[in-house]
Every structure is written in C-alpha cells, then in structure tokens.
Amino acid sequence: MDLSTLTGESVPVHLQTQQAASSGPIVEAIDIVFSGTNVVGGDGRAVVFATGMHTELGHIASLSQRVGHDESPLEHQVKRVAWLIAAVAVGMGIAFIPLGTALAGLSLHDSVNFAIGLLVANVPEGLLPTITLALALGVRILARSGALVKRISAVETLGSTMVICTDKTGTLTQNRMTDTQMWTPDGVVSPPSDAPPSESVRTAAQAMVDCCTATIDVDESGQVIEFGDPTELALLRAASSFGVPPPHAGESDDGRRSFAFDPALRRMSTIVPTGDAARVNVKGAPEEVLQRCTSIAGRRLSGDDHAALRELIARWAGQGLRLLAVASRSLDGALIQTIDRDDAEQDLTLDGIVAMMDPPRPGVRDAVAVCHRAGIRIMVVTGDHALTARGIAEGVGIGAHRGLEVITGPDLDAMPENQLDEILGHTTELVFARTSPEAKLRITDALRDLGEVVAMTDDGVNDAPALRRSDIGVAMGRNGTDVAREAATMVLTDDNFATIVTAVAAGRRVYDNVRKFIVYIFAHATPEVVPFLMYALFLGTLWEGGWRFGDSVSSGPLHDTWELATTMTFLGIVACQFGTAMASRTQRASLRSIGVTSNRLLLWGFLFEIVFVIVVITVPPLQSLSGTTTPPVHLLIWLLPMPFVVWGADELYRWMRRRRDSPAHSPTPPAEPGH
Template sequence: MTSEPALTPIQNAHELSSDHLADQLRVETKTGLTKKEAQRRLKELGPNALQEAKRESALTILLRQFKGVIVWVLAAAAAISFFLGDTVEGIAILIVLLINAITGFVLEWNASKSMDALRKLDTAPARVLRDGRIQEIPSDEITLGDVLLVEAGDVVPADGNLFDVNQLGVDESALTGESLPVEKSTDIPAADAPLGDQHNRLFKGTAVVSGNGQAIVTGIGQHTELGKIATMVEEAERTATPLEAKLDALAKRLIWITVGLAALFMVVGFIRQEEPKLLIETAIALAIAAIPEGMSVVATIALAYGMLRLAEKKVIVKRLSAVETLGGTNVIFTDKTGTLTQNRIEVNTVQLPEGMAEVRIDERAGKLEVVHGEEAVISDSSYHKLVQVGVLCNNADYEPREGEAPKEIGDPVEVALLKFALGAGVNPDEVTQQHPRKAEKAFSSDTRIMGTLHEADGRYLVAVKGATEEVLDRCNRVMKSGQTALLEQNEKETSRQLSEKMAADGLRTLAFAYREINEKPGDDFTEKDLTYLGLIGFLDPPRTEVTPALESCREAGIKVIMVTGDHPATALTVASKVKLIEPGEEIVLTGKDLRPIADLSAEEKERIMACRVFARVSPAQKLDMIDLYQQHGDIVGMTGDGVNDAPALKKSDIGIAMGQRGTQVAAETADMVLKDDSFTSIVTAIGQGRVIFENIRKFILFLLSCNMSEIFVVTFAGFLGVGNPLLPLQILFINIVTDVFPALALGVGRENRELMKQPPRNPDTPVLTSRDWWMITYYALVMTIAVLGVYWLGTRNLGMSQGMGNTITFYSLSFAQLLHVFNLYSGHGHFFRNEVTSNKYIWWALVICILILVLTYYVPFLSEVLSIQPMTNQALLLIVAAGIVPVLVIQVIRKLTGWDE
C-alpha cells in the first residue's frame, strides 16, 4: 500500500477553486477532517503557531559592551598600569570602563518583544468542522485542510480559502492597511491580485466584523501571511543609528591620533635615551588624554534629557539614540490609515439628484456642516428621507457616552450612517421605534443590496441600500425636492457616472432608495418599483492637524512619502486632502509597478524616488523602498500602526508607531511610539532631535578641545624636555569629573527654533567637520600655551618643585577648561548674554566642579591619590591667570576676525 504524498502549504491559494483545493488537501467540506487525520497532520506539520526566535542572553549583550576600540585601548592602559605597579591608576581606568559598559548594557536591555505580540494573536479558540461536527479547539491545533468556521467578533486563526460566505466582512487594516472592512466572496480574483484584493481568502490575525463564513485552511503558523511578516521582522536588520556610527568613527580617529602622538613621543624619547618607564607612563597619559571617557555617558544623558522632554509631549522613545536619529531624518515613509487619517469610517459626500455636498460631522457639537458644495443639499426633503433610510436599513448600534469612548457595534459603514443621522439632528432610536422592522433581505454577493421592511401608521416602508448599479436597476422613480417623478434613463446614467467618479476619488459609495405602499408586499419587496434617493460616499477622514505638520516638514527640508496597502484612489484622495501632494502631482504607483530593488534600472529608481504616493504595497515592498532610499544615503523614518508595518518599522533608521490605534506588534517593534497618534508630534520630535544633535556637537567640541589641550601639554612638555607636567591619574580625573559636568550642561541646552527652518544636515557629514577640527586645535593651543606658560614660570623662574609644578598644571588646566565653556556660544547674542550664559545648568556645573577641585586639595585621601602639593598665594595667582587668559585671547580674536561657531 503506497502512502499519500506529504501535504505542504498551498502557494497562490487565491487562484484555486474550493473544489480543487478540497481535492488537493484531501478534505470533504461537509464533514471536515477526521480526528485521527487531524492529529496525524498536526504531528507532521507542527502546531499553528509562530516560531520563537532565539533571543540574545544578558551575558551576550554585556560582553558586547567591551568590544569597542576605545575599550581595548583603555584596557591596555589599565593592564600596563598594573604591570608597572600603578594600582590606583589601573583601578580608576577599570572603573571608567565599567561605568560605560553598564550604561550601554542598560540601553540595549530592551530586547524586542514584537514576536511575543504577534503570538498574542494566537490565543483565541477556534471553531472547526471535524467528523461532521463543529468543535472548538485551541487555535494552535488547527492544521492544513481543516474546515474553519468564522463569524462576527472572531479573530481569524489561520489563512484559508472561503467556500461559503454570508454577509462576511473582515477588517484587514492591521495586515493590509485597508481602512474599510473587506466584503468577502467565493469568486476567484485575478492571478496577480494583491493581498487586499484577494476577497476569497481569510488571513490569520484579521478580525471578522460582520456575517459568517466557512473556509479551508491553506496555511498555518509561519506559512501564513502573518507568519511571513513575523519572519521579516526577525530578519530585518537593526542597523546602528547615524549618531552611533558617527561617534564610533570619531573614536577611531582619536585612536589614530593617540597612536601617532604616542609613537612619535616614544621615538623622540628613545633618541634622547630617556628612561623607558617614564616613556611608557607618558604614553599611557597620552592615551588617557586623547580619549574622552565621559563622551558616551554625556551623550546618553543628553539624549535621555531630550527623551524626557518628548515624553511630556506624548512621544515615548524606546532607544535613546533614536531621538537624535529622527533629528537627522530627511525622508519619512508614512502609512495612511491611522497616521494621516483617523482610522474610522465617516460619511464624506452626499450626492442627491439636486446637488452635491461634502460634509463633516463635529462629534463634540453633535452637528453636521458642509465643507464643500451646496449648503441647500442638507435642508432638502430628499436629504432627510436619505437619512431615514440610512437608519432603517441598518443592523449596527451606536451609543455616544459622556466622558468615554462611544459604544460601536456592527459594520463600520453602518455605524457611520448612524453618526451621520445624529449629526443631521435625527435620533436613530426614535426612527427605529416609529418604524418597527417586519422583514429583512440580507446583503449577499449575488444581489449586492440590503433591504428592510417597516410598518408605521398602517403603511409599509421599504428601505434599500447597496451597489449603485443594482439599486438603480430596481428604481423607476426619483425624489427631487420632496417630490417624486419618473426616473429617466439618462438620469440613471448620470448617477452611475457620479458613483464611478466618487469611487475614483477614493470613496466607498452606496446608493439608497425607498418605497412606500399601503399593503404588505411579498418576499420580493426589494426587487422593483423603488424610488431613488441618491448616493453617499464614505471615507476614512484625514486628521486635521496633519496639513500644517506636513508644511513644517517641507520647510525643514523633509520629504514625506505615503506608503499604504489601501486602494490607489483612496490613497490619492487622502494625499490631496492633507496636501501631501500639490496639484499636478497626482501620481500613484502600486505594488504591481514595483519590482525587486536588485532588478531596477536607474530610470526606474528615479521614477520611484520621484513619486510621493504608493498604494497596494506589500510589507516586503516597503522594505525594498526603505532600502532604496538608504542606499541613496538618506536617513529614513517610517511611521505605521499595523502588523504589516512591523518589518519596515524595524528596517528603517527610525521606526515610529502609533500608540492609540496601533497594534501592539508595531509599538514594540518601533523605536518611538506616539501616544496621541499625531503626525504633529513627529515634527516636534524632529525639532528636538536637531537640537540634541547640535548640543552633542557642542559638547564634543568642548570635550575634545579640552582633551587635546591635555595631549598638547604632555607632548610639548616632553619635546621641550621640561618634565611631565601632568600625571596619568590627574588627566583621568580631569576627563571624568571637571570635563563631564560642563559638557553635560551643554548637552541639555535649551531649544533653538531656527534649526527647523534649515534643511536636514547631510547624512554623510561627520559629527565634526574640518572647520570644527581646526577650532578644536585652536582652542587647545591657546589653553596649552597658557598652562605650560605658568608651569614654566613656576618651575624655572619661581623655583617651584616638580611636584608643585604638577599641582599648578593640574589646577590651571582644570580652571582653564571650566571657563572654556563660555567660548562655546553660537554667535547669537554677545559674550555676556547668550544660550550658554543663560543656561542655568552651566552655572551649576561650574559650582560643582569648583567644589570638587577644592575637595581634592583639602581631603587627604584625594590629595594623596592625585599627588597634590600645598600651594602658596603665588601659585594660586598663576592658576587664576591660566584660566582667564585663554578666554580673553579667544574672545578678542573672535571679535577682531568676526568668526563665530
């Protein structure tokens, strides 16, 4: 006896008929699988669950903190210090390494929980047909070929092909970006139909909002569309942020500077036949001086401060470096549903035979207003009859509630009709009570209409809504200004054309009709003699605050691109309404137009990058588009709220999720979450990111000019043969104490609104430009000359000892660096009144550092560790002079030459 071939997930299932599929999966749709066969398949194919990715352990993340070049250099310096017997110095360096490692570990200990969020969609039980009986089983026990039963309120537990539907509507917005619920059918779509147009299929993780249906399971677990997205989330690489990359490049540059200076110093020392131990100690001092140990700590705190300020504005940052990355973003890919729109369906357009009106419902005021078109439309008798029919031919329930979200049950389009009635001043409950329902003709894919029969005052009212073509075919009269007349053929054609135009404008259109009679009709009460009322177009309304936010993006030089899985016409309509595109830019590309990035020609790439609206785009295509822009050198931000957005959120340089209406998957995959779902908050975050980068640049200028002054002091003293004016431990103390506090104060400086009126900085531009390096060198030379000057004067002319010379140099350089913070103002204002002098944190930093320096002199333990000698008043005057003179020289030259930062 030959065994049956193994089953595999069905490819291109939407192209197959249910009979063909049942044969291929060896299942009888009337009875389902047998219990024995289901268990066999479950054992062979595995459970209907998403695979769990291997997570990084805490130890792995911790060890990664010790892989940087700077870490290796400092570790080598510590090892040499221990070898030479300088235990205190070695321990101090190790403490610095430990602080930086702990900081990095804490920042990375936010391991992605996106897969956990995806798995939470698997928890609901499911109903299947087995052995001819309906059984409820855990969703992870569903297997290939199972006959699945779904109804309103269910979350679809697996992918499947429908073979029986009854008014089945499914909300697929989380998977495809489609705002409106999708009406399902058993018709086979085109072979190249995108996911959003495969109406004969159910997809795992989507929600059934109306009706019921039966389907044959064609994909489980990782082989569902949701599973494919889960795989992409796992495989999408989280690249280093631009700031991390630039700081790493800066660190490597500093290493080469250090190695070069240390090698030069060693060569000169050996030529002079100086003591090897002294040369090695000096080389260690140079290594410590060149590396700004506090840079990562200060950068972290500066970013954290920006994060807290954004939290106050309802922007939650999950990765600190993401704040700065957003500041450098020059391209933003935004989803439509829930980001540019409100992710809810509302009546947008009313088209009566007498005219058209585009309307908006103010829910707070409970009032409807005309925003475009003819005001008279909403006072016409035909309009009021249209509102009445919309309420009666309706199975939804809508209940506004004071102080909390309204209660909404049923199809979102029907809920929108009830809201529309309330806005028009009609109470739906009163209308339904006055017109009790006697019968209903449910919507079906065959008739494409819904009808209800009502009785009031001894007469009967038929209310009908549905597809324009089907409703018009059943109408022989039309209502105009409260009067009925014969419906001419040309009027029918006009209404059809209006419906097509509304659909082309991205609206979902329904036609409405009614009939009033004295006697109760038969079962065919919806089939003839109806009076046509008009059309209503539904739309997911744009968010009103988006338009000025997009204008701010344009002013800041940021390109915003819509990428959605929704219908092309709908995407263009929303893009026009929020002014994402200008008149004449009405170009939209669909997923069919996008080939894999590796296959694109230069002309195709240029065409894609010139387009601002993309529709019917799959998650994989979103990844390709982000990759295309990243290869172009852009810093890409991605906003989204659905499961389908998760891979792109992770792939982008900065992923931004919507917190209110967004899925948990999107929120946990993204770098930032907008609690208010407002695109305006993105603009706020961009401004904050630019401020933070400017602050980081400023404190790096400060730190490196201070560190370079230490290098110059040690190097020049060695070349001049005047001894070693700074000990390694003294340099380390300056770097992690007296340098850090002023740098930190610069890092939390207040906002500069002018930054949002400038284009984004070039992503290829390093943190420090060539001009910045010249400034650093200049600052360092001025401080070095002043400090070495007082050291020379004290040891050579005033007869001070080498120990006293070290002490003077230590305090002179510390004081010069503290006052150097006042040289870092931007040029706006003047020396005594600018963003530095008005920063209260600067003054607190100076007070703290001066107090610490005082403690190093008077606390025996500190003075002993740092080799501090008792000082005379004469030494104190030299220290004050060494601190003040560099500031005076720099400011005088600044005024004379007219340069600024």
Template sequence: MRAGTASSAGGAGAAAPVDTSEPSRVREITAASVFTALGTSRRGLTPAQVGERLQRYGANELPRARRRGVWRQLGAQFTDLFAVVLLVASAITFLAYGLQQPRDPGTLQLAVAILGVVMLNAAIGFAQEYSAERTAQALEAMVPHTCRVLRDGVRLEVPARELVPGDVVVLDAGDAVSADCRVVEAHELAVNNASLTGESNAVARSADAVTDGPALEARNCVFMGTDVVAGAGSAVVFATGAETEFGRIHRLAAAAPRQRTPLQREVAVMARRVAGAALAIGALMFVVRLPTGESLVPSFVFALGVMVALVPEGLPATLSVSLAIGVRRMARRRALIKRLLAVEALGSTTVVCTDKTGTLTQAEMTVTRVWAGGTAHPVTGVGYAPHGEVADAAGVRELLRVAGLCCDARLVPPGGPGEHWRVLGDTTEGALLVVAAKAGLDLGAQERATPRVTEFPFDSDRKLMSTVHRAGASYQACVKGAPAELLARCVDVEWEGRRGPLTERDRASVVTAGDALASQGLRVLAVARREVAVPVPAQEEAESGLTLLGLVGMLDPPRPEVTDAVAACRRAGIRIVMVTGDHPLTGEAVARRVGIVRRPDPVVVTGARLDSLDDAALDTLLAEPSELLLCRVSPEHKMRVVTAFQRRGEVVAVTGDGANDAPALKHADIGVAMGASGTDVAREAASMVLLDDSFASIAAAVRLGRAVYRNIRKFLVYVFSSNIGELGPILVATFAGFPLVPISAVQILAIDLGSDVMPALALGAERPEPDVMDRPPRSRREPLFSAAVVGRILFLGGIQALCVCAVFFWHIRSSGIPFDDLTEDNPVYREAVTLAQAGIVISQFFISFAVRTDRQSLLAVGPLSNPALLAAGGFGVALMAAISYLPPLQSVFNTAPLDAADWAVLVALGTLPLLADEARKAWLRGRAGHRKGAPR
C-alpha cells in the same frame, strides 16, 4: 494558562467534559462543543467567572525576560574597552610603585586616581542603565494593548492582560491576537502566522473541526502574537500567558542577547582607535624620555599616566545619557521611541511617506453632505456627538438606514466629566452612525427589526463591505464602498422613494457629484442595497445587481498644528509624500490645506498607475523634484514605494496604522505607528509610536533627533579638544628638552573628571539650535568623526594648547631660573604647573560655550540658556581653585596658590578659543548667506 476540562473551567455543560490541556483536543471538537468544553457560552463569561479564572490562571502576560541582577549589571560596567584599559593601567602602576626604590608617593596617587576614574565611570554607567530600564518600562506602559470580548452578552474593550480561558474574543482585520483561541465563527477570516511559523502569507481560518496535522497548522485556531489581516470572526480563549505557543517561543527569544545598534558599533570602533592612539602616544613618550637620563620606572609611569589621561573615560556614559535624554524629550512631545537607533536615524530622514487620516487630519470624520437624485442635503454638527440636523432628512433616510446597518463600529457616549463621544471601531463608520442619528433614525431598533445574518468584510481589493439582514420573510444586502467600484455593480437607482433603472445619464451625474464632493476635500462613499433569496448568499451575488441609493461626503478636518510642521519639514530639506487610499481630489484638497502641495500641478499617482510601472519607471518618477501624491493605493503599493525610495539612497520614515502597514513600517528606516488609532500589529512593527497620531509630532521628533546627534558631536568636540590641550604642552616640553612636565597625569585626570564629564553631560542635554530645521539632512554615510568634527577639535584644541604653553613657559622664563635648575619642589615650577592646569580648566569652560552651536552665535541662543552647563563649568573652576589653595590638595597635585593677576591672565587667554570660534561661525554664516543670495 491552558484551561482544563469543563468541570474545572468554571462551567458545566450537558456534553461530556473535553480535555483541552492540549490544542490538539480543542481543534478536534465542533464549534458548538467548544463553549461547553471551556465552560462558557456564546454570550461570553460572567463577571464572576472572569474574576475566578483571573485568580486561578493569572494575568495574560508573557514571562518577562530575566533581568540581570544588580551585581551583574555593575560588573558589566568594567568590561567596556576604556574600563579594561584603565584597570590594566592601574594594576601596572600599582606594580611600578611596589618596584620603585625609593617609592614615589606620586606613583601611588596615580594608581589610586586611575582606579577611582574606573569606579566613577562604572557608577555613572550603572546609574544610567538602571534609569534607562525604568524609563523603558514606564514608556512601554503608555501604549496599553486591548482586545474586544463578549462578556455576559455585551461587547467590551478590555486590557489584553485580563483575558482568561473561556473568554469569547471578537476578531477583525488589523487586530493582534492576544491569546491562543479556538475559532467558533469566521467570515473570510485570515491571519498572518509569521511570528510563529516564519511564513508571511495570510492563511484562512474556519470554525470546522480538524483532526490531524501539527497544532500550529490547525485552521480553526488562532494564536497569541499573530495578527488578523482580513475578515472577521469570533473565537474562544483556551490558553493565556506563558502557556500559549507564543509564550514558549518568547521564553527562548527573551534569553537571546540584544544586538547593538549601528551607532553603538561606530562608537566601539572609535573607542578602539582612541585607545590605540593613546597607547601609541604613551609609547612615544616613554621612548623620548629614556635618553634624557630619567630612570626606567619613572619614565614608564609618566608614559602610562599620559596614555591613561588621553582616554575619554566618561564618553560611554555621556553617550547613553544623551540618547536617553532625547528619548525622554520625544516622549514629552507624544512620540514614543522604542529603539535608540530611531533617535539616530531621525536626524537623517530625507523622505516622509505619510498617510492622511488621523495623521494630517483630526481622525474625527464628520458627514457634511448627503447626495441623492441630484440634490445635496447639508448636515450640521461636528465630531461624534449626535447633535445636528440633516436638511430634508426624509429624502435620504433610507440611504442612511442602509449605511448605518452596514457598519461594525459603535458609538460610545461620554462616561464621565471631561469625556466626549467616541467611536469604537472604524471612524468612517462612526460618522455614518452619527449622521443616521441626526436624521432621526434609531439604529438600535433597526438592527433588532432587521438582524444581521452574515457579512462580507471590507478589503482593499474590492473596496466594498456588505452585510446581509433578515427583513421579514426575505433578506436584504446592504453595501457601502468606493463610488467607482460600487457604481459599476449597480443596475437600478432609488431616489426619494422612486425606483428605476440606472441610466448612463444617471451614472454621469453620480460621477460628477462624487468628484464635486471630493474636490471639496470630502471622502465620498456610495451606498446601495439589493434583495437576496438566502441568508448566506455568495459574495458576488450580494454585491451585484445593486440599487444605488446615493452618496455620502464626509470631512476629516486637518489638525491645526500640521501646517507649521509641514513648513518646518520643507525648510529642513525633507520631502513629504502623501500616501492615501482616498480619492485623488480628496487627497489633493487636504494636501493643499496643510501645505504639502503648493504648486498648481502636483504629480498625482493612483494605485492603478503604480501597477503599470516597472521598477525603472518608478525610480524615474520618484527622482523628479515634484510634489507627489499617491492616492487609491494599497499597503502593497506603499511597501513598493518605500523600497524604491531606499534604492535611491533616501532615509525614509513611514506612517501607518493598519495591520497591512506592518511590512512597510518594518522595512522603513523609521516606522511610525499611530498610538491612538493604530492597530497593535502596526505599533509592534514600528520603531516609533505617535501617542497623539499627529504629523506635528513627527516633525518635532525629527527636530529632536537632529539635536541628539548634534549633541553627541558637541561633547565629542569638547572632550577631544581638551585632550589636545592637555597633550600639546607635554609634547612641546618633551621635545624642547624641559626636564619636568608642564602638567602631571594626576592633574590631567582631575581635569577629565572635574572639567570634562559634567559639562559633557550638560552638552548632551542641549536644546536644539534655532536653525536645526533650516539645514539639509545629514548623510547617513557621514561618520561621527567627520572631517568637520576633526577640524574643529584641532582648531579649538590647538588654540588651547598654544595658550597653555604660553602661560607655562612665560612664567618659567620670567623667573630667570634655568631649566636644569628646576625641581618638582621648586615654588616657581609648582606655580607654573598650577597655571597650566588652571589654564586648561578655564579655557574648557569657555570652549563648552563655543561648542553649544555649530553656526549660530552664542549670543543668539543666550549664554545663560543652559543652566546645567553653567553649574558644571562652575564646579570645574571651583575644584581648580580648591586644588590651588587647599594644602591637602596642594600636596596631592603639587600645586601652588594663584593670585588675582594670574586668574585675570588665564581668563583673558581662556576666552581666545571662544572668540576665535565665534569668528569662524560668523564667516560660515556669511558664506551661507552669500551662496543663498548668489544668482543661479
């Protein structure tokens, strides 16, 4: 919502009210006038003003996309290809029933059964879609967006939805802009307006008034949906929610149709092929049966029933359920999947480019060493609680004072029981604030005594940050940054209160000390200062001619669970590449601790070397089967490495937490953002968010992603092997000249609904196999219906079909009744078709256990370890028993009661597919073991 005039904005000022209903008016006034115009002040709004404006303007939220109504959602379930085929078939069957003379009740039963299948499938699909929407909303709420504001002079972190016109927003590199704001203070501030203008280049922002040009090009405004890529500043909100420029675009984008994922497109292709095959087989049955003397309509109805029965009606719903289960399981492992496509791609990840801080480590930087003048000062205490001591603190107190002043972070004490000290801002700066407190410094008093007057924020090019403070009648620049870059700008040293020129011997000792700290796995910062003559000097003046004070070494301990996760990724054939901005020695030390580096000679490449390599040389470097560490690299380097890996056909997952990581996160096959420490921009660009920032969650997500894809294949094998088992007896009977069918279309539909859908859903919830991370990643070019999948379908379905044919014709032959004397009402025939139907149900029960694993024995995973599958299979068997014994169902399905001997034979035959598949798995395991043990 846009603020109105000053009088309506909730605060009157001395200046005349300014109409701010349009951005053009806000940009035309001076920075000082903005506060008056929007009824606020440099101290921000008061709590009372915030409450009044929140009530007036509403929450700072974009309008939600209009969701389809319940009836439209339900109606959409009938537009699926399988549903259309079934609806047409049902209509034709009803028509055939009307044309029959005399009318056959079986035809009507078939038409009703087909229609019932469509309705049931629609109900399942509708329930799953509704559940998925609710789940997506719940998961989205797990990653709230926040922003920093000044309210009543206090810097606070508040939910972005609580911003109101007049709020003073604090902007830093990496922040997402949460509302349309007029800049009132800018220090090297630059934003990326790609989401609004399509231009990805960073554009500078200033606080000066602008009088012409399009509103979106106003250099003194920042807009919702854009992100800060450099510098710092502050701005006043003038529009929120739907009234922002981004809100206008969002309303158009929300109406755009959602694109299907590659997996969905592949399933659609499969559906067309299956539907085509069913039509072809149905037509073949019609043509084959006509010469037998059967009339036209019954032959057509029979062929139509066969065609419909071969359509896997529950496949779309089963696929959705399996993916949704994977998403929910990943959420429980602290991995938030934003796109279903990510579930599929995770299973084929071959390279993970991971940063170090917060992902491999705990992101709780702790200073453990302070070095000055050849003396190391150990520091005790761990974490952000300011409890501990600095050895001989008097000798480094000035160093720590300067380092503490050159920080934007803030320590936040525990707010209640169970809470801990935390840092609001950069964790490295938080560690400096903590060590300063351990040395007995009151930084609050120091900041009041030497207030900051300007700053030059850190950027990845110069690797420095500087602040300028008023010190009495003069000014002092405080500088911290990478030792190599800062040392090159120093001319003096001040150690233990003695100041002198920086000699070459001193430089060598500083470099040696820095390398020694880095070799211990410490991140090293250098600290310096200088006197300047003016409050706002040129950046080059503030950062040259410096006096070196010393070095600070801090440790971010590895997460205890990461070592096992790295080992699991190695076994899974996934290459892990550390990408960090830290010193090579620091990166290598951490990499060795977590197991990324095990050899004595890893390949360590710096950003400077990457700049010297052309694309061909980089491709050659990445092709080497070596342990690779990329250190001192920028986000641009990370993007280039990701692109190079993808040129080689790798499936790349990339972690990132900063705004500059967004291009690499978007370009990667799997962009993984940090949920706890990451910026809003990184989380928006990623397809997966780690809510705990741990690498172990990536490994767990890969494991679950592989399981999801394998589960999809499991229920494909299960469903289509059933179709082979159903079709085989019909084909044998037709070509053998048997006048009746071994199993009717209505019986096949009962099998599909009673013995296929529910076990398939249970298979979609199957836990990962124990060795799922001991196999290489699957190729991204491998289709769902690979040669192995088709071969297993034919293997299991063929055995099932042979068993069903054997039991059907054995029963017919043992009766001694000729084929031509059999009728549909003959008890022998009814018993035979009951045996055929029950044989398929029983064998499907055992096949569901066979397809649970690809190579592992069923005994290894436990036959009873999937209770849902047991319940689903039990339901199918119970339904079959009801069809066999209950008179009302006997009349519908033309069945007869089976005795104990019949069930015993069926169970014995039904176990054959399971036993055969266990033998196949044992052979595969033996072959794999032989290859592993073979001499190379």
C-alpha cells in the same frame, strides 16, 4: 471582514464563496478569510487550509525574522571615533617617549610617565556618559510626549531622520469613517447641522437608517456601544444628527426583508413594511444606484440631472472621498415576501449621495508643515486605494511644496530597481497605494541604500518586516497590533502622527547637544595636550627657575618651581576650556545672536569649576594631594585672555564662514545669451 491588520484599509471587505479563482495578491481574494482579521457582519462556514507559519500572518512573520536592527548612525560613528582616538592617543604616547628623552632630557621613567599623561589627555572620558545621559533625557522627554522608546540610541536616530514613511489608516487618519457632506435635491448639507433638516434630508436619512444592519446602543452607564460595519455606523451617526434615530440591538425586524450587499452588483437593499404598503431602500455605489433611478424630487430624471450628478461624483471621488448613493420607492405591501431583487431595485427615486472619509487626525497638517520646514520628506505607504490615499495626503499638506506622485502596488511590482531608485531619489513626495508587505520592505531597503535615514510608521501585522528593517520603526500603541509593537523601536501611546514630529524634534535637540559635546570633547583636547607638550618638551617655566638638562624636578630646590609650573599648566588648560565650551555652543551663528548668558546651566558649571580650582590651589591638604601651589598674581593675569583667545578665534572663523556663504558674496552666474 475587517482586513485592516493585513492591508491597512479601513473599509471592511465583503467575502463570499465563488467558483472562479481570482488573480492578483492573495489578500485581495474575495473568497478567503484570514486568521488575525475580524468579522464585522454576516456569517458563514470555512475550510481551514493553512495554519501557523503557512498562513498570511506566518508569511509576514518569516519576513520579519529575515531582517534585524542595524546600528544607529551615532553608534556607528562613536565606534569609529573610539578606534580613531585610541590610535591617535597610543601613537602620540609612543612617539613622545623618544622625544622626551632626546629633546627635553627626561629620564626614561619620566618620559613614560609623561607619555601616560598624554594618553589620558587624549581620552575623552566624558564622552560616553554624556552621550548616555543626553539620550536618556531624550527618552524621558519623549515618554512625556506620548512616545515610548525601546532602544536609547533610537532618540539620536530620530534626530537624523530624513524620510518618514507613514501609514494612512489610524496614523494620518482617525480610523473612523465619518460623513463629511450629503447631496440631496435641496442642495448639499454637512452633518452635524443645527438647522432643522428639510424634508428631502429627512427622507435620505430615513433611507440610510432603514437600509442598514448596524446598531447603536447606550448602556446603563451612558456608554455608547456601536456594532457593525464602520461605513454603516457612519451613516447612522449622520442620520441621527438630522433627527432620525438609529436602530437598536434586539429590535424586531417587523417583517422586513433584506437583500445583502453583493460585490458584483455593488449595492444592498431592504424592504420595510409601512402599514399596508412597504418601502424599498437601496444603497450602494453611485453609478450602480443611479442607473436604476428614474425620478428625483417628484419629477423624472433628465439628461442634465445625470450630467450634473456625474460631475459631482467625479469631483468628490477625486478628493479621496468614499461615495454611497441612497434611493427608495414605494411598494405594495402584498409583494414584500414574493418580489425578487431585480424587480424591487427598479424605478427608484434618488434620495441622496453621501460622501464619507476617514478624517485626518487633528494636528497632522501642522505636523506635516513642521516636517517640511525641517527638510523631512513624507511618503504615504498604505494598502488603501490610490484615490483615497492621495486625497488624504493632499488634505494634510503632503506634496504641497515638493509635488506628489502616486504609485500603485502593481506598478511598483513591475518597476525595476534602478527606476525605483530614481523615483525615490527625487525631492517629490510619494504615495504608494495597495502595497504588500514585500513592497513596504523593498521601499525601505531602497531608501536606505540611497543613504536616507528612514522612520517607518505603521500599525498592522503586515507592517512588521518594514518596521524592523527601517532605521526606526514606529508602531501605534492604541490600535496597533502586538506584532507591530514588538517589531518597532518606538511606540506611540496616542497613535498620532503629530507625536512622531515631536519625537523627531526632541531627537534633533538631543543630537545637536551630543554633537556640541563631541566638538567640545575633541576641541578641548588641544588646550589639554598643547600646554602639556610645551611643559614636557620645553619646560620654559622651569628654565626661568634655574632648571637645566638632567636636573631633577620632583625633589630638591626646584621642587617648588616644578609645582608652580604644573599648577599654571593646569590653570591654562581650565582657562582654555572655558573658551572652548562657549565656542562649542553654536556651529554657524554668532554667540551674540543666541545670547552669551542664555545657557544658565553652563554658567553655573563655570562658576563651580572656578570655585573648585580655587579650592584645589589654595587649601593646603588639597595642594599636597594634587601637587599644586598658589601662583603669584602676575602669573594669574596671563590666564585672563586665554578663554577669549579661543572663543574669539572660533567667532572669527564662523564670521568668515557666514560671509563666504552669504548670498551677497556668492558668485553671480553669467547671464544667458540674449538676456
């Protein structure tokens, strides 16, 4: 059975009836077939004892229903900011009414009008549409990169991601077993090979083909059709590269006899007629096959041979490779139908040891390195074996700089919450192997409780609860299950971990742009409010024009002076906003380092605003509509330094911050005694 949708393990599991009940998780039982999994070989009958929500799929579905999506960090922060803005704006508006009447001598009617204007000046009316447009643009960029986002706020969440919990099978790897190398008495070879295979290589390849139930065919259109166990298919592809063709569907068995794979013996064998004789072919776990071998390359197996082979097996297994040994022997043809299994699988000649793996996806190692440079921790959470998971993780660079620790499912189940929090709080990267759906959910909850923004990537049915609980769940679009895609926030159309990194980078760009605009929005409230207050409370331009307390400015001889004052206030706000926009482009670096003219769209925006302002203050119909007038040149000159004052003040602040944080100005710790 292929149980990858439930366990995440790419290697099929052999199931058979047994009398003694096994202990441990139910998904590890070897006598239970689960709904939602696939048969890849063999046959049998089963008794249905659970349906619907009582199945393992139903149990996982109930876990998914108990968790829901929370607000993204941006949604939460925008709500808080909205309430803060409302409180400040209303508070300033109410406070202005008595100040305006008492200090500036305005009537109650004018004070209320000014209070309303102050409210408007404090409201960041462009905040929500700009955030929405920035996120929508991020969604479009992600879609072009192979990532489909269901919730627009997920783009910002991606940019805030600090931990990526990723599955192994199908995400870091290709979910396709491949032979990486093969040991034979002549040495180690790696398929595919352009060199002509030696006799020992062809012998091992023939044993791999003969001891196999899988088939590889080519249809009329040239499409390759593979059927059978992924491990056997990997052996057939390797044998084909060495010049031994694979078997085809429907080919006659020619009187061959098979002993099926036995999980207790950890091996299988076939007996293939060869004229008047026959050949026994055996494949299985190296330690099981090796103890039944007595010869190698035409000579007896020695103690040194056993030691060298055990060292090779330990080294390859430590790399996370799956190993199979193949062996064979000649047999009298008359014994094909009468010999028993134990006698057939004796006095074997060791032909080869094959190392297989589910290879990493192209580009995953580079993507992991990008995550590390961005300060993102990666954790592998998989149902696969610990050695295999560790080998893949180390092979793609996970743990290369932070160190790597492996925790198995039973160890995690026995671990108290405070110990798990302590482990997750370290900077070490982790591999969680043989994990259950409950364990994945527990890991996600623990990380979020520690304040981490978590992205969970998975493709199986068992991953749905954790996908829903994480800050952003990422499902596979090609090989992922419908349940996982439904529970996730983002779906990868190419099932590639590298696409996740591209999505995080796009999310960070969007987040950075949103942050800059929020800074601009709140910073430009100052150049809007201060000139407004100065005008309302002190009315200094008006005073020069002959205004005194109690005089009306909306009509009469001071009307022209009032229009000039409001026009200059408006122009002062615009000029200061130019400086605020330039200052908001960077948080720490100097503007010169990123280029004053590098943002061409912003410069075009400046040009548009200047043209618009000129039209508003010079075209008579618009002057009448907006209550503006054309100021004299000597007043316009006062506007020129305003953007540079705002911009320069921020440049000075950033320079002082860089100087304070630079290593040269950091305090030197005192030397230890004796140094």
